[in-house]
Amino acid sequence: MNRDTLVTELKGIGEKTGKLFEKLGIRTVEDLLQNYPKDYDDFREPMPISQVVPGEVCAVYGVVAGIPNEKKVRSLHILNMTVMDASGSMQLTFFNMPFLKKVLKRGGYYVFRGTVQARGASRIMEQARFYALDEYRKLTGYMSPRYSLTRGLTSQAIQKALRQVFATYAYEPEWYGEDFLCRYDLLPYRDAINRIHFPKDREEMTQARRRLVFDEFFTFLYLMRQNKDFSQGLKNRYQMFETADTVRFLEQLPFPLTRAQKKVWQEIKDDLGSSHCMNRLVQGDVGSGKTILAVLALLMAAANGYQGAMMAPTEVLAMQHYETISAYTKRYGLVFRPVLLVGSLSASEKREAYARMASGKANLVIGTQALIQEKAIYHSLALVVTDEQHRFGVKQREHLSGKGESPHILVMSATPIPRTLAIILYGDLHISVVDELPSGRLPIKNCVVNTAYRPKAYRFIAGQVAQGRQVYVICPQVEEGDLEDLENVTDYTDKLRSALPEQIQVAYLHGKMRPGEKNRIMEEFAAHSIDVLVSTTVIEVGINVPNATVMMVENAERFGLAQLHQLRGRVGRGQHQSYCIFVDTRDNPDTRKRLEILNHSNDGFHIASEDLKLRGPGDLFGIRQSGAFSFRMGDVYTDAGLLKLAADAAETLFREDPALLLPQNQPLRKYLESKAANQVDFRSI
Ligand code: ADP
Ligand code: MG
Numbered sequence: 001m002n003r004d005t006l007v008t009e010l011k012g013i014g015e016k017t018g019k020l021f022e023k024l025g026i027r028t029v030e031d032l033l034q035n036y037p038k039d040y041d042d043f044r045e046p047m048p049i050s051q052v053v054p055g056e057v058c059a060v061y062g063v064v065a066g067i068p069n070e071k072k073v074r075s076l077h078i079l080n081m082t083v084m085d086a087s088g089s090m091q092l093t094f095f096n097m098p099f100l101k102k103v104l105k106r107g108g109y110y111v112f113r114g115t116v117q118a119r120g121a122s123r124i125m126e127q128a129r130f131y132a133l134d135e136y137r138k139l140t141g142y143m144s145p146r147y148s149l150t151r152g153l154t155s156q157a158i159q160k161a162l163r164q165v166f167a168t169y170a171y172e173p174e175w176y177g178e179d180f181l182c183r184y185d186l187l188p189y190r191d192a193i194n195r196i197h198f199p200k201d202r203e204e205m206t207q208a209r210r211r212l213v214f215d216e217f218f219t220f221l222y223l224m225r226q227n228k229d230f231s232q233g234l235k236n237r238y239q240m241f242e243t244a245d246t247v248r249f250l251e252q253l254p255f256p257l258t259r260a261q262k263k264v265w266q267e268i269k270d271d272l273g274s275s276h277c278m279n280r281l282v283q284g285d286v287g288s289g290k291t292i293l294a295v296l297a298l299l300m301a302a303a304n305g306y307q308g309a310m311m312a313p314t315e316v317l318a319m320q321h322y323e324t325i326s327a328y329t330k331r332y333g334l335v336f337r338p339v340l341l342v343g344s345l346s347a348s349e350k351r352e353a354y355a356r357m358a359s360g361k362a363n364l365v366i367g368t369q370a371l372i373q374e375k376a377i378y379h380s381l382a383l384v385v386t387d388e389q390h391r392f393g394v395k396q397r398e399h400l401s402g403k404g405e406s407p408h409i410l411v412m413s414a415t416p417i418p419r420t421l422a423i424i425l426y427g428d429l430h431i432s433v434v435d436e437l438p439s440g441r442l443p444i445k446n447c448v449v450n451t452a453y454r455p456k457a458y459r460f461i462a463g464q465v466a467q468g469r470q471v472y473v474i475c476p477q478v479e480e481g482d483l484e485d486l487e488n489v490t491d492y493t494d495k496l497r498s499a500l501p502e503q504i505q506v507a508y509l510h511g512k513m514r515p516g517e518k519n520r521i522m523e524e525f526a527a528h529s530i531d532v533l534v535s536t537t538v539i540e541v542g543i544n545v546p547n548a549t550v551m552m553v554e555n556a557e558r559f560g561l562a563q564l565h566q567l568r569g570r571v572g573r574g575q576h577q578s579y580c581i582f583v584d585t586r587d588n589p590d591t592r593k594r595l596e597i598l599n600h601s602n603d604g605f606h607i608a609s610e611d612l613k614l615r616g617p618g619d620l621f622g623i624r625q626s627g628a629f630s631f632r633m634g635d636v637y638t639d640a641g642l643l644k645l646a647a648d649a650a651e652t653l654f655r656e657d658p659a660l661l662l663p664q665n666q667p668l669r670k671y672l673e674s675k676a677a678n679q680v681d682f683r684s685i
Helices: 015-023 029-034 133-139 155-168 178-183 189-197 202-232 244-252 259-273 291-303 315-332 347-359 394-400 419-425 451-466 489-499 515-526 561-568 589-600 604-615 640-656 663-678
Strands: 039-042 057-073 076-085 088-095 109-119 122-126 129-131 143-146 279-284 307-311 338-341 364-367 381-387 408-413 430-434 445-449 470-474 506-509 532-535 548-553 579-583
Touching (some): 029 155, 057 088, 109 133, 129 133, 143 155, 155 189, 244 315, 259 408, 259 430, 291 307, 291 315, 291 381, 315 338, 338 347, 445 589, 451 579, 548 561, 561 589
Parallel strands (some): 470 548, 506 532, 548 579
Antiparallel strands (some): 039 143, 057 076, 109 129
């Protein structure tokens, strides 16, 4: 068995189970190995019931006492029982498991294990797992991995598959030499992959994780280092000169550029006119005005007779850029001949767009990933701007140009990241920072509230709409979920429609809608035929409707702070005072503390670093920053030390053996080549 073996070839995994594995993105043995646990269960000795700690996973050993009590709340069946030991008693609650009243016998002794909650002075364990004492004893002494699951597939099933793999797996030779492992204090891969799934204790798990995270960082940084040498050696084939077009456009704009925008615009102009190809990242907090810089660069390309392309991560955002730039073109008589290219266009519309790109009739192409796919042939592509997401590897750069000549690249990002980390992670790009918001913006007023505040919030929303403003409301899910008590877009929309005055137009938006439908809703919201938009986080990045002044986030405790900051960035984009209401439905001290950070700061950079402090290095599998740096396990913030170590290692290797020719580096060369070949089209920033 090797890493390409399909999981359906394992014993006990038929077609049906194979489908479930596939739902989790697991097709091959390699996928299975890389499906790291999201947490571990530590099976400790049972404790006396009187000593259980609310909020923690505890195990107790006791007798089932009293008569079970059943009730039904909507579609939810609730079963309550009591467990007792010499020190006291506690309630057990099970959801949708009516059969348990027969399984758990009154007077029977069991170990119950689960998260304990406090209700006043009493303690409750919900959805406890239960074991016979000798069965439980077998589990103590090692950590049991827990995985992300899908209905019908348990962690046990995944563990079983893994044990099979480990018994017969043909490991590739270790790709780092003895010296290397020793120098950077790393476990051999074979041990690391075993122990990440089945560690004896935290210490083993931490060591295993260290090796695997190092691999992720090292591979990324090494390939980036190659990319840097490649792209910084590229000559500028499309030298551009400033024309009257950009100067006139700037004069006509209703606002002057900020000092920071002026500085970055100068840096971009210098690149475009220099002897080398541009490879630049523009970093700036939400609302700092990055789009206008992209438009200026694209205008310079068009005025010099070239084509430009602008790529956005979502159709909604691509459409918005298209609308904005088309409006500028009309209003200020710009030389753009723009065309839109997104997945939801009809086949004939796409053909038409491709034809205009290939003939050069269009000198600006705006779209999603579709615009760099095979069929997309350009006439004279000289500049590619990517908004909020992508960075290009060597292969994509080659791919991008029809004639084998690389265009200039400008990447825009709002990911707040400390300078020391940025230098490592964006080592292949030059960095410009827009470190100032346009003047005259009123700081957003924030509040963190509990659910009791809702009626007041709705009155406030109605008031803002009456003044001509618009509102976003964010819910974490699309439809009603199974057990979890989270707000959902569908029901919330109905709720708002009845809570708000009749004339207020409420609509909803979520990721499961067809792209055309989403675009239509966004256009209507931008055109102000919708007042209140209830949405999932699909509107998180980039959307710009300056007339929107209220952002209300339900179940705010469920989101990462960076994500909430991005969401908040959708308001406060115009001259009106804006407001952000974070509804903390849990209302406990920990969630409150996190949300208070947002309450007191509108600065993305500050928020990211405070979030980091709260999470701390102990939080091994911490919340992923939204969309940022898609490493499987490594977290650039909490693993910053390891990131620096991997950067040193990559740099040292480059110095010592740039082409990886030394005999001891052959396994590593093979490994890195396989990674480069399998590299997904785009590495997310
Ligand atoms: P982001 O950096 O988040 O992409 P945008 O480029 O979408 O921000 O800009 C946000 C809003 O600020 C837009 O409505 C834009 O027209 C406006 N804007 C940009 N630059 C300035 C400026 N110098 N003065 C005033 N408003 C500006
Ligand atoms: Mg933007």
